[in-house]
Amino acid sequence: MTEQTPKKILVVDDEINVCKSIRRALMCDEYEIDMATGGEEALRKEAEKHYDVILVDLMMPGLSGIDLLRSLKGQRSRAQIIMMTGYPSTKTSLHTMQLGAFDYLPKPFVPSEIRNVVIRALEAGRAEE
Amino acid sequence: MLADYSDMPSRSLIRRFFDLPLRRKLILSFLAVISFGGIITLVIGTRIEHRTIFSLAESKVRNDLAAAWMVYNEKLNGIRDVVRLSAAREFLPEFFRTGGRDEAAKRLDAIRREYGLDILTLTDAQGRVALRARRPEAFGEDRSGDLFVQRALRKETPAGTSIVPRTLLLEEAPDLAERAYFQFVETPKAAARPGDHEENGMLLQATAPVMDGGGALIGALYGGVLINRNYEIVDRVKDIVFRGEKYKGQDIGTVTIFQGDLRVSTNVLDAQGQRAVGTRVSREVERAVLVDGGRWVGPAFVVREWHITAYEPIKDIDGRIIGMLYVGTLEWPFLDLRNRVMATFAGLAGLCAGFLLVLLWLASATITRPLLNMVKATDTIAKGDLNHRVEIGSHDETGQLAAAFNRMTESLAQANENLAQWGRMLEKRVEERTRELRETQDALVQSQKLASLGKMAAGVAHEINNPLTSITINAHLLLEDRGPDDADRDALTLIAEETGRCAQIVKGLLEFARQTPSEASDADINDIVERTIQLLDKQASVRNVKIIKDLDKSLPLIVIDKNKIQQVVSNLVINACEAMPDGGTLTIVTSPSDDRRQIVLRVADTGVGIPKANMDLLFDPFFTTKSHGTGLGLAVSYGIVHQRGGTIDVESEVGKGSTFTVKLPLEETAPDKKPAKDQP
Ligand SMILES: Nc1ncnc2c1ncn2[C@@H]1O[C@H](COP(=O)(O)OP(=O)(O)OP(=O)(O)O)[C@@H](O)[C@H]1O
Numbered sequence: 099m100t101e102q103t104p105k106k107i108l109v110v111d112d113e114i115n116v117c118k119s120i121r122r123a124l125m126c127d128e129y130e131i132d133m134a135t136g137g138e139e140a141l142r143k144e145a146e147k148h149y150d151v152i153l154v155d156l157m158m159p160g161l162s163g164i165d166l167l168r169s170l171k172g173q174r175s176r177a178q179i180i181m182m183t184g185y186p187s188t189k190t191s192l193h194t195m196q197l198g199a200f201d202y203l204p205k206p207f208v209p210s211e212i213r214n215v216v217i218r219a220l221e222a223g224r225a226e227e
Numbered sequence: 228m229l230a231d232y233s234d235m236p237s238r239s240l241i242r243r244f245f246d247l248p249l250r251r252k253l254i255l256s257f258l259a260v261i262s263f264g265g266i267i268t269l270v271i272g273t274r275i276e277h278r279t280i281f282s283l284a285e286s287k288v289r290n291d292l293a294a295a296w297m298v299y300n301e302k303l304n305g306i307r308d309v310v311r312l313s314a315a316r317e318f319l320p321e322f323f324r325t326g327g328r329d330e331a332a333k334r335l336d337a338i339r340r341e342y343g344l345d346i347l348t349l350t351d352a353q354g355r356v357a358l359r360a361r362r363p364e365a366f367g368e369d370r371s372g373d374l375f376v377q378r379a380l381r382k383e384t385p386a387g388t389s390i391v392p393r394t395l396l397l398e399e400a401p402d403l404a405e406r407a408y409f410q411f412v413e414t415p416k417a418a419a420r421p422g423d424h425e426e427n428g429m430l431l432q433a434t435a436p437v438m439d440g441g442g443a444l445i446g447a448l449y450g451g452v453l454i455n456r457n458y459e460i461v462d463r464v465k466d467i468v469f470r471g472e473k474y475k476g477q478d479i480g481t482v483t484i485f486q487g488d489l490r491v492s493t494n495v496l497d498a499q500g501q502r503a504v505g506t507r508v509s510r511e512v513e514r515a516v517l518v519d520g521g522r523w524v525g526p527a528f529v530v531r532e533w534h535i536t537a538y539e540p541i542k543d544i545d546g547r548i549i550g551m552l553y554v555g556t557l558e559w560p561f562l563d564l565r566n567r568v569m570a571t572f573a574g575l576a577g578l579c580a581g582f583l584l585v586l587l588w589l590a591s592a593t594i595t596r597p598l599l600n601m602v603k604a605t606d607t608i609a610k611g612d613l614n615h616r617v618e619i620g621s622h623d624e625t626g627q628l629a630a631a632f633n634r635m636t637e638s639l640a641q642a643n644e645n646l647a648q649w650g651r652m653l654e655k656r657v658e659e660r661t662r663e664l665r666e667t668q669d670a671l672v673q674s675q676k677l678a679s680l681g682k683m684a685a686g687v688a689h690e691i692n693n694p695l696t697s698i699t700i701n702a703h704l705l706l707e708d709r710g711p712d713d714a715d716r717d718a719l720t721l722i723a724e725e726t727g728r729c730a731q732i733v734k735g736l737l738e739f740a741r742q743t744p745s746e747a748s749d750a751d752i753n754d755i756v757e758r759t760i761q762l763l764d765k766q767a768s769v770r771n772v773k774i775i776k777d778l779d780k781s782l783p784l785i786v787i788d789k790n791k792i793q794q795v796v797s798n799l800v801i802n803a804c805e806a807m808p809d810g811g812t813l814t815i816v817t818s819p820s821d822d823r824r825q826i827v828l829r830v831a832d833t834g835v836g837i838p839k840a841n842m843d844l845l846f847d848p849f850f851t852t853k854s855h856g857t858g859l860g861l862a863v864s865y866g867i868v869h870q871r872g873g874t875i876d877v878e879s880e881v882g883k884g885s886t887f888t889v890k891l892p893l894e895e896t897a898p899d900k901k902p903a904k905d906q907p
């Protein structure tokens with residue numbers, strides 16, 4: 099466990115502003131943060147670069163968050179996937195958790211919240227290895 | 228009036244009879260029977276009575292006639308005795324021997340007068356008149372042809388009635404011819420008869436032989452009484468037989484001696500009150516008695532009135548019918564008697580009938596009174612008094628009827644009561660149903676409001692949450708970069724906080740729009756209350772409020788979503804506390820409902836209260852009177868409670884406080900309609 103290799107994080111949200119905000123919140127030396135504004139793009143990026151954590155908005159035009167989650171899990175991605183949603187519900191949260199999401203984060207959230215989740219996700223990822 | 232009317236009155240009379248009250252019908256029937264019977268009895272009774280009375284009267288009259296004959300014959304015997312004794316007097320042979328006509332005539336007339344004879348005449352042994360008491364100068368006339376003289380000359384002493392011709396009467400004494408003469412009086416029912424007068428007389432006479440001292444027959448003496456206009460016999464009979472009996476001033480009994488069919492001696496009076504001599508007997512009697520020689524007994528018209536009569540022929544010494552002896556009594560005293568008897572009888576019968584009528588009237592009352600009572604009772608009952616009962620007076624049919632009537636009324640009342648109960652129940656049910664419906668309606672309206680709002684909220688929330696995320700993150704990031712004395716810090720803090728509030732609003736909206744599946748489990752409501760209060764205790768608004776908890780420990784567990792109910796409790800508690808900014812008392816009560824089928828949670832405050840105008844708006848989303856309120860607290864609570872099948876109510880008085888009451892059924896019933904659909 100060395101500090102030299104930065105953790106790779108992908109933020110997927112159809113709204114670029116949200117992506118940027120989240121990236122700003124997480125921005126630090128230990129993290130290498132990419133953004134994607136759609137499911138397809140996210141899949142592509144994951145194929146190039148295997149991320150440690152992927153933050154996925156649930157509601158996106160085209161490939162939805164759930165679909166993306168399924169695909170990623172289908173590809174046996176090693177990334178911890180954190181779902182975000184502006185319309186949280188117990189049903190969807192349960193669903194995503196069953197599909198293998200690491201956590202479920204209702205929007206809006208403050209920087210500390212997202213940071214904590216990501217840290218926990220990274221720890222979990224490390225534990226899995 | 229109609230022409231065709233023949234049998235109408237009788238029919239309508241019968242109908243009218245049947246329409247009469249029972250009691251009157253009874254009485255009328257009784258009257259009909261009794262009067263029919265009475266009339267028949269009266270008619271037959273009168274007949275029988277009549278016959279009885281009249282046969283009595285007739286037999287009496289027969290007896291009277293016999294008595295009359297006795298008097299008649301006594302008179303005749305009297306005459307014979309006088310004549311016989313006179314014939315034995317000394318001066319008669321002496322007259323034959325020595326003459327001395329005047330002296331002898333005087334003595335003979337004295338005897339005649341003394342014994343009330345009309346005629347006293349002496350004949351010689353050859354039957355020639357020797358000496359007449361009243362006319363001494365007329366003698367020598369041959370009377371040997373006379374039956375009485377002949378028999379006297381044979382030394383017999385015959386007596387009897389005979390008709391003497393006018394010539395003889397004139398010989399004996401001219402006034403006798405005068406007395407015997409009758410001009411016929413017109414008599415209505417008499418038989419036709421030639422001539423218009425009677426000149427012969429009717430004589431009661433006797434003859435005796437006259438003998439000298441040696442017993443040799445020297446003559447005959449005959450004497451007699453002229454009956455014509457001589458009333459001695461008839462009046463004597465009347466006195467002896469009827470004893471002068473009068474009826475209403477009129478002699479009852481009358482006696483008459485007829486010469487042929489002519490009344491020659493009588494005490495029957497005519498219209499003027501004179502003896503009705505000169506009148507004649509009626510044709511029937513004449514035929515029966517004079518012609519046929521029989522006796523007549525029966526009613527007869529005598530002179531001018533009906534009598535009960537008896538007639539018998541008077542025969543002369545040869546047995547020839549020469550007249551009649553009559554005895555009669557007035558008929559009308561008998562009729563009167565009969566009528567009196569009948570009147571008495573009728574009166575008695577009437578009295579009996581009257582008495583029976585009264586009895587029947589009273590007796591019929593015992594029949595009709597219960598019936599009338601029943602009629603009255605029926606009226607009373609018909610007017611609605613079903614508790615009315617008929618008095619049961621007897622154990623006869625009317626009593627049974629009354630009992631049956633009462634039973635009927637009872638069951639009627641029972642049925643009525645059942646009906647009323649049923650009606651009341653129905654009414655209650657309808658009321659309940661209506662209320663339920665209204666509640667459902669209200670709930671539905673509320674639900675629809677919520678549902679449409681929910682849909683909108685879902686979309687809005689999603690859209691707003693994305694920009695909010697950006698704003699929130701950036702505001703915080705900026706704040707992180709600033710030192711504590713940074714000039715922008717306040718502004719950034721404000722942005723962060725207000726964004727937080729926005730997030731709160733949206734969260735509330737979403738909460739409200741979303742129906743997360745109930746994570747229901749057995750829960751202790753008291754537990755939930757306690758926990759909620761613990762959580763809220765730190766909040767500013769709650770701090771200066773006194774909290775009283777009255778939690779029923781015996782409450783059963785209830786299957787609910789703990790988090791949701793907690794949300795409801797906290798909403799109500801926060802509202803209550805916010806209504807008491809200057810402090811007050813918050814009372815939280817849990818209890819079972821009266822029927823123990825629901826759990827009741829009551830949150831009461833002593834706060835500002837709710838104006839009437841706001842009461843209907845409380846549960847509307849976004850209704851708030853607070854500057855920082857979302858107006859979603861009660862709307863969400865409402866949704867939660869109703870989804871659970873419960874109710875939430877409020878009572879409030881401005882200035883005094885408000886009480887919110889939540890009722891949750893222990894058995895979870897499906898809500899009428901879910902306030903909102905679960906959104907994906
Ligand atoms: N206990 C109470 N006493 C007086 N008024 C009340 C009480 N509870 C509710 N209200 C009134 O009902 C309104 C609606 O309440 P509700 O809880 O829905 O919203 P709010 O309290 O205004 O906002 P929020 O709950 O978001 O803070 C309140 O603004 C207040 O006027």
Ligand SMILES: [Mg+2]
Pocket residue numbers: 798801802856860861
């Ligand atoms: Mg409130």
